[in-house]
Amino acid sequence: MSGQSLPIGGVDVRPRARTNDLVIRELPDEELVYDLKTHNACCLNKSAAMVWKHCDGQLTISEIQQLLSRELHPEIDEDWVCQALRQLSQKNLLEAPVLIEKFSRRQAMRKLGRAAVLAPLITAIIVPTAQAGNTCVGQACSPSGINGVDCPCTRCCGREGSPTSSAPRVCQLFQALPPTNPCNADCMCLSDNCIRPPDPNPWTCA
Amino acid sequence: MTKTQLGQLIARIIAAEWHAGALALSAEELAQAAPLLLNLGGAAWGWRQIRNTNLKDTPLAHELQQAYRLHTLHVAVKEMEIAQVFAHLRSQGLEPLMGKGWVIARQYPEPGLRPFGDIDLYVRTEEFARYKNALQQPGAKSWVVDLHNGAAELNDRSFDDLYAHSRMLTLNGVSVRTFGLEDHLRLLCLHFLREGAMRPLWLCDIAVAVNTLPADFDWDYFLSADQRRADWTICTIGLAHHLLGVRIEGLPIARRAMNLPRWLVPTTLKVWGEGKVPHGRRKLMAAFLRNPAGVVAALRERWPNAIEATVGTKGPFNNWPRLPFQLGECILRTTAFARQMPKLISKSS
Numbered sequence: 001m002s003g004q005s006l007p008i009g010g011v012d013v014r015p016r017a018r019t020n021d022l023v024i025r026e027l028p029d030e031e032l033v034y035d036l037k038t039h040n041a042c043c044l045n046k047s048a049a050m051v052w053k054h055c056d057g058q059l060t061i062s063e064i065q066q067l068l069s070r071e072l073h074p075e076i077d078e079d080w081v082c083q084a085l086r087q088l089s090q091k092n093l094l095e096a097p098v099l100i101e102k103f104s105r106r107q108a109m110r111k112l113g114r115a116a117v118l119a120p121l122i123t124a125i126i127v128p129t130a131q132a133g134n135t136c137v138g139q140a141c142s143p144s145g146i147n148g149v150d151c152p153c154t155r156c157c158g159r160e161g162s163p164t165s166s167a168p169r170v171c172q173l174f175q176a177l178p179p180t181n182p183c184n185a186d187c188m189c190l191s192d193n194c195i196r197p198p199d200p201n202p203w204t205c206a
Numbered sequence: 207m208t209k210t211q212l213g214q215l216i217a218r219i220i221a222a223e224w225h226a227g228a229l230a231l232s233a234e235e236l237a238q239a240a241p242l243l244l245n246l247g248g249a250a251w252g253w254r255q256i257r258n259t260n261l262k263d264t265p266l267a268h269e270l271q272q273a274y275r276l277h278t279l280h281v282a283v284k285e286m287e288i289a290q291v292f293a294h295l296r297s298q299g300l301e302p303l304m305g306k307g308w309v310i311a312r313q314y315p316e317p318g319l320r321p322f323g324d325i326d327l328y329v330r331t332e333e334f335a336r337y338k339n340a341l342q343q344p345g346a347k348s349w350v351v352d353l354h355n356g357a358a359e360l361n362d363r364s365f366d367d368l369y370a371h372s373r374m375l376t377l378n379g380v381s382v383r384t385f386g387l388e389d390h391l392r393l394l395c396l397h398f399l400r401e402g403a404m405r406p407l408w409l410c411d412i413a414v415a416v417n418t419l420p421a422d423f424d425w426d427y428f429l430s431a432d433q434r435r436a437d438w439t440i441c442t443i444g445l446a447h448h449l450l451g452v453r454i455e456g457l458p459i460a461r462r463a464m465n466l467p468r469w470l471v472p473t474t475l476k477v478w479g480e481g482k483v484p485h486g487r488r489k490l491m492a493a494f495l496r497n498p499a500g501v502v503a504a505l506r507e508r509w510p511n512a513i514e515a516t517v518g519t520k521g522p523f524n525n526w527p528r529l530p531f532q533l534g535e536c537i538l539r540t541t542a543f544a545r546q547m548p549k550l551i552s553k554s555s
Contacts (some may be wrong), residue, residue, distance in 0.1 A: 023282045025318075027275075034279040041279050125275045 015064075015085055016057030016095040032125070035092065041125040042091050047072060048120035051084035052093060061085070073118050084120035091122050207238055213475030215239050216406050220248065221450040222255040224413065229255050233264060240266040242481045248407045249273030250319045278318025281311060288325055289378040291341075291349050298340045301383055302327035303357070303372055305393050309384045310411045312375070313418050320407065320414075324352040328385075330365045331356050359396035360389055362432035371427065388428040391415050395442035396435060402514035403474045404482060409445060413452040416443055425458045434520065441466055441523045445474060467523045473512045482507065510535040 023034040031049035034041045044052060050072060054064045061081050069076045082098075089097035207215070215235055222229035231239075236256065243252040253270035261267050288308055295302060307322035314320045329337045334355045341351055360368060371386030385393060394415060398408040429436045444463030447454045448471055454460045510518060512528035515535040 023279060023286070025278050025282050027278070030275075032275050032279050034283060036283070041276055043275055125272055125279070 013061055013098065014057050014059060015055040015061070015088075015098050017052050017055040017088075018093055018095050022093075033091075033093065038092070040091070042093075043123050043125055045121045047118045048084050048087060048122050051081060051120055052088055055085075055088070055094060057095070076118070080120070087120060087122040093122075209479030210472060210475045212238060212242065212479035213477070214479075216242055216246075216248070216478045217449040217475065219243070219252055219255050220406055220410050220413075223251075224417070224451040224453070229259055231256060231259060231261060233261060236261050236264065236266050240270060242478070243270065244273060245481050246405050246407065246478075247321050248405075248410070250277045250321065251407065251410060254315070254319055274318055277321040278316070280321060281308070281317045284308060284322065284325070285317075285377055287349050288382060289380040291325055291327075291346075291351060292377075292380050292382050294343075294346055295337070295340055298336075300329075300333070300337055300340055302329045302337065302353075303368060304328075304382055304384045305357075305390060306397065306411075308377075309375070309390060310394065310415060313414050320411070324350045326352045326354060328354040328357040328368075357393070359393050359400065359435075360385075362435060363389070363430075387415075387420070388424050391419075392428060392435070392439050395439035396517075398442055399438055399513055399517045402511045403445075403477050406478050409442075409450060409474070412442060413446040413450045416446060416452050416454065416457075429459070434522065437462070437523055438517060441470060445470055449474065467525050469512045469525075469528055470523065473528075477511055477513075508539070510539075 021036040023036060025032045026049075029046050031044040031052070032041065033044065050068060051064060054067055059067070061078055065076060065078045065081045068081065085094070085098045088094050089099075216239055219229065219231065219239055239252065240249075243249045249270045250273055253267065253274040256262055256267055256270065262271075285308065288304070292302075292304075304325065304327055306326045307324065308317070311317045311320035311322055327337070334353070337353055340346065341349065341353065357365070357368060368385060368389055371389055372383050373386055374381045375384055376382070384390065391412070394408070394411050398405075398412060401408070403409070428439070440459045440462045443452075443454060443457075443459060444466045446452045447463055448466060454463050457463070510532050512532065515521075515528060515532040516523065518535040518538060519531045521531045521534075
């Protein structure tokens with residue numbers, strides 16, 4: 001994402017969806033996005049996904065609003081589009097964030113009237129209680145013990161960005177671990193691959 | 207609810223895919239099953255089964271749905287990795303066989319229903335070092351490859367045979383070589399047994415595979431080579447029929463598959479109800495050399511169930527008691543561990 005922010009309100013504001021380093025999966029009623037840089041995953045409801053799709057760097061906010069009022073609901077106005085753009089900006093899904101005057105969600109819903117049921121919504125994908133299958137992603141963790149990892153949900157514990165960065169340790173989807181650490185489905189080893197010594201020992205970074 | 211009842215509940219939820227009519231599940235039952243589904247990788251599949259029921263808006267259902275979303279993305283990321291791995295290895299003249307993981311996930315109604323973490327590659331023993339080197343090169347280290355030195359479960363067949371029956375799939379424009387359908391179903395069955403039936407999703411794999419068998423599936427080849435293993439695989443398919451309701455009527459193995467040893471179903475249900483950590487995620491036994499606290503619990507956790515014990519000792523699937531096999535498996539494991547002791551001690555000191 002470039003550092004330049006686009007101001008809101010001018011006719012020249014033409015938001016552009018970010019496409020690099022994103023993995024996108026379309027589902028029937030929503031769109032899932034995984035950011036390969038930050039390892040954040042989020043879910044765009046149908047409305048937010050439609051706004052995002054129209055952010056081609058060519059259309060102005062007003063033009064996006066006109067398109068959506070035809071495609072989605074006639075009462076959709078620019079505030080509705082701005083609500084979506086604000087969320088898209090927050091999730092780093094635009095090339096340049098669109099600066100939007102703050103207004104509460106309640107205010108926005110009131111303004112949206114009947115179109116409120118179609119409110120754009122982007123939610124983070126987090127599974128709070130699961131203990132496997134990448135499900136403690138984002139939780140704070142600390143390295144300890146003989147195995148070198150102590151993730152609250154037995155997953156790998158690492159830093160955002162690279163393993164050597166100074167960011168706080170959190171459980172991650174994709175993880176780099178030094179040799180001799182136990183590794184599993186979602187860990188990567190720094191030096192080699194995840195191998196399995198003779199039973200009964202588990203997979204280990206070698 | 208006993209562990210067996212809990213296992214039955216998990217089986218009922220998974221099996222809903224193959225049963226007519228909506229899944230009838232109470233909120234209490236969902237509360238019991240959801241943690242296990244989440245723990246054992248079956249959350250996305252669980253979501254698929256309840257998303258058309260009146261439980262779909264409950265907080266627990268929401269958790270399952272979130273897991274489904276996360277797995278969907280995870281699989282997409284892994285697909286990119288798999289294509290990169292194959293392109294990289296092929297550029298070095300290497301052609302591995304891929305199994306499990308994505309190979310079976312793609313047979314599910316949606317790939318995100320079947321999460322997987324590593325990329326299982328099976329290579330000839332004589333080429334293992336070349337593969338290892340190729341995967342240690344810069345740029346390749348970030349891939350989570352589980353490189354198998356040979357194909358242990360299928361080692362009653364030659365690698366030439368495995369290659370001869372292999373098939374090519376296309377992923378992101380890259381050809382990916384995988385086991386033939388017969389070998390792959392066999393691999394799934396034997397892996398499920400060897401791992402002690404720990405994950406319901408592994409039996410679900412077998413159910414999905416059987417459910418999508420083509421008309422020209424070569425049963426003679428599937429049942430060839432080691433006859434004991436062939437019998438184990440038939441019983442595993444029978445288990446998928448018994449617990450998940452997969453239709454096997456008319457298949458050449460149906461008669462034997464419907465006549466399972468009496469310990470197989472109860473053992474599987476109990477294992478599922480226990481929600482034990484699969485082998486690969488347990489703390490290393492070597493870790494207890496330095497700090498013995500918890501060693502008793504770890505040993506108890508390692509007591510082999512009837513399935514893994516029978517397969518581990520190459521025993522028959524009959525109605526005889528399983529205790530001798532369990533004891534035999536313990537002796538085998540302890541011997542293997544004892545052989546490694548000098549190395550482990552020098553490593554930990």
